[in-house]
Amino acid sequence: MLHKHLADGIEKQVTALLLEEGVEHPATLKIVTEHPVRSEHGDYSSNIAMQLAKILRKPPLHIAQTLQQRIQEQGSVQSLFRQVDVAPPGYLNFYVNWTLWAEMEGAAVIAQEGMREGKPLKVLVEHTSINPNKAAHVGHLRNSCIGDSLSRMLRYAGYQVEVHNYIDDLGNQLADTVVGLLHTQTEQSYARFGDFCWETYAKVNHAFKENPALLDERVKVLHALEEGSSNLAWVGELVAERIVREQLEEMKHFGIGYDVLVWESSIVKAGFWQDAFALLQETGMFHKETEGKLAGCWVLKQSSEGPGAEENADFQADKVLVRSNGILTYTAKDIAYHLWKFGILPNDFVYKKWSEGLWSTAPSGSKKPIGRADCVINVIDHRQQYPQAMVKLALSVLGYDEQASQLKHVSYGVVSLSPDTAAGLGIDVADGKAAYAMSGRQGIGIKVADLLTRMESIIDAKRSRQAGISSKAIAAAAIRYYLLKYQLQTEVVFDLQQATEVTGNSGVYLLYAYTRANSILEKAAVQPELQALVGKGKLDVTLLAEQENQLLRQIAYWPETLEAAVQQLAPSLICHYAFELASLFNHFYSACPVLKGDADLIAHRLWITQRYKETLHHALEVLGLPTPKGM
Incomplete structure (x- = not known):
């Protein structure tokens, strides 16, 4: 990647310069490259000379000129940059050698070599995880889109990715819907079961306010769901399965899929908590309270320096994992589940096939090489920050600091x-x-x-x-x-x-910008005088117009944009990149007719168009958007 080659070249000269000056290389000194807004200021710039000014006690402009001379003399940026200039007060501006860049294998497709170096191989991404009690709403969809795009980004970067959808089939929400089915009435017809349950869930929550005694029915259902063999349990299971099937079908329209469905009931039946409980008992941070309002509860003690302590001052420092009546809290089951995710627990799920390419935990089935991840990413909204912090704390308390460091909570704002x-x-x-x-x-x-x-x-x-x-x-x-x-x-x-806007920074705009390039290339392919140029054109830097130069820069920035998005777990970076790329292509298309001119000019512009299409194709795939031939 260009920015890595550049950073390595600058680092080499900085290290040599500090050695000559007899100055120790500061551990905090970091080579940062940026993209200048204006192309006359180069394709990349660095402020390293200004960082070195205090260390070397010299003017930054003088340091920049010294580095410029060394770089030019020693060619330490591997000839990928044709020119390096100095600009006040001490910037180094670098200009890409587009001819060499274009000749590099994979210049547009851009191989992701090295992106996985020193990073986990297998990443388990959990997202969606909607309560199976009603139809999904747009807030749930944001979670799914974020999680699916993260999975695509990580796969593109070379990771082995496994996508899980956690189904809480023992929770209050499902219990409420079951109570509503049994104790409320509706005469309206619905096209989907999820829509019927949407109304039923709202009705029963209204009924709870009018008739608090009805809450006792929820308790009965909760116990029945966990026990798992009564009529009520079967009703709950049938409701949950029907809702999940509808939710998965809805997600397919958005290109969202999963590898595994993990049912909370499977976690309980597999005995994960018993093993987790035994492990926690061996620590000094997990104990049973004997007095006070938490008497009889098993709690995980959180130090004042623990994760989330300052941000969650309203939460008690001791987190209850087992209530005094023996009922497990959600956090307790989540801790056990994450010990399984990292392959720490000795026992495992068994699975049955749910649909093509999708497995589900089940009471009986076969073993599968699922779980045992090096890194776990949970996509959950910001309101779940504290419970996620408690799971991380539990891993640390148990001595699994490495796994705790590899538990990532991708938090996001609600809709x-x-x-x-x-x-x-x-x-x-x-x-x-x-x-x-x-x-x-x-x-x-x-x-x-x-x-x-x-x-x-x-x-x-x-x-x-x-x-x-x-x-x-x-x-x-x-x-x-x-x-x-x-x-x-x-x-x-x-x-x-x-x-529903179809112009500006929108998905529709990107699709039109993609199909426009496709249309240009198809038109060239059917014109006898141009057929030989399609796929065989080449970049001619002597013909570069300003709009073409701007577009090439954006294409060249793709691999580092993807790398940053993966490191930050931020799909929005890809969105911003794709929109800018599409906008620059439209400017290029307006100012530089692709299929007009002499053969050399057309070949040159067809090459740029092809590189643009390939790059936008990758960005759209990472975002989970289609790449249509026509609109």
């Missing part, structure tokens, strides 16, 4: 509704809030299937012709991109009008 969207759903917005939270208990939210249907109709109405990719596929791409383009910690205030 709420804009005032206009909320009003459209019948929510009272008279209080003038900037955003309105979705609530399954109140039946407030935008269901994934409803959103996709509405978006599809909007796309269908705006299309001038129906060719190539379907309106539903375009709609899914638009929604997915909308949920991915925001930084993870940003709360997405979902607005139907904005989400």
Whole structure:
């Protein structure tokens, strides 16, 4: 990758310079390269001379000039940069040798050599994990899109990735829906079972307020679900399985899939907690309280310096894992589950085939080489920061510090509704809030299937012709991109009008920009005088226009953008990159007619168009967006 070659070349000269000056190389000194906004300032720049000014007690401009001379004389940036300039107050500006870059094997496709060096081989990504009690809403979809894109990024970077979807089939939410099925009435017809359960869940939560005694029925159902063999347990299992099948079908429309479904009931039946309990008992941080309000509870003690202590001052320092009545908390089961994820527990699940390419934990089945990860990534919204910190703490308490360091919580902001969207759903917005939270208990939210249907109709109405990719596929791409383009910690205030835009920074814009390049290359392929140039053109730096230079720079930045996105676990970086790439291509297309001019010029521009298409293709695949031939 260009920026690595450059950083290594600068580092070599800096090390030699410090040695000559008799100065020890500071451990904190870091070679950073940046992308200048203006192309006349180079394709890369570095402020290393300004960092060295205090260390060497010399003007940064003088240091930059010294480094410039050394780099030019010794060729320590491997000839990939044709020129290095100095700019006040001490910047080093580097200009790519585009001829050599173009000749490099994989210049556009860009192999990912070295990206895995020193990093875990197998990564287990858990995402989606929706309660199996009703239809999924757009907030759930953000989780799934983030998790799926992370999985794609990691696979592209060379990791072995295993994707899990955790199904809480023993929780309050499923119990509430079962109680609602048995104790509420509805006469309305529904196209999907999940929609019926959506209304039922809201109804039963309203009924709990009017008739608190009904909460006793929830307790009965919870006990039945955990015991697992009564009529109530079978009702719960049937509801959960039907809902999960519908949710998985919904996710398929967005290109989202999984390798494993892990059911919470399987964790309990496999006896994971018993083994985890025995391990925790051997530590000095896990004990049974004998007095106070936690008497009879087994708790994991958290030091004041423990993870999440400052951010979660409202939480008690001692985390209850087993209640006084013997009931396990969610955190207890999650600790056991993560010990299994890292291959620490001696026992294991058995699996049955759920569908093609998808396995599910089951009461009986076969063993599979699943789990035993080097790194675990959990995609869960920011409200789960404290429980995730407790799982990490438990790993450390047990002496598994390496595994604790490789447990990553990808936290993200929740999805709420804009005032206009909320009003459209019948929510009272008279209080003038900037955003309105979705609530399954109140039946407030935008269901994934409803959103996709509405978006599809909007796309269908705006299309001038129906060719190539379907309106539903375009709609899914638009929604997915909308949920991915925001930084993870940003709360997405979902607005139907904005989400259905087909211009600007949108998924639809990217698809059109991709198909435009495809159309150009196809037109060239059917013209007898141009056929020989397709796929055989070459870059001619003497013909480079400014728009072409800008586009080449962005293409060259792809591998380091992907690397940064993988390191930061941030799909939004790919979104920003792809949008900028598509915008620069459209500028190039407007200013530089590809199929007009002499043969050398056309060959030159076809080469750039092909490289652009290949690069955007990779970015779209990483984002989980389609790469259609036509729109």
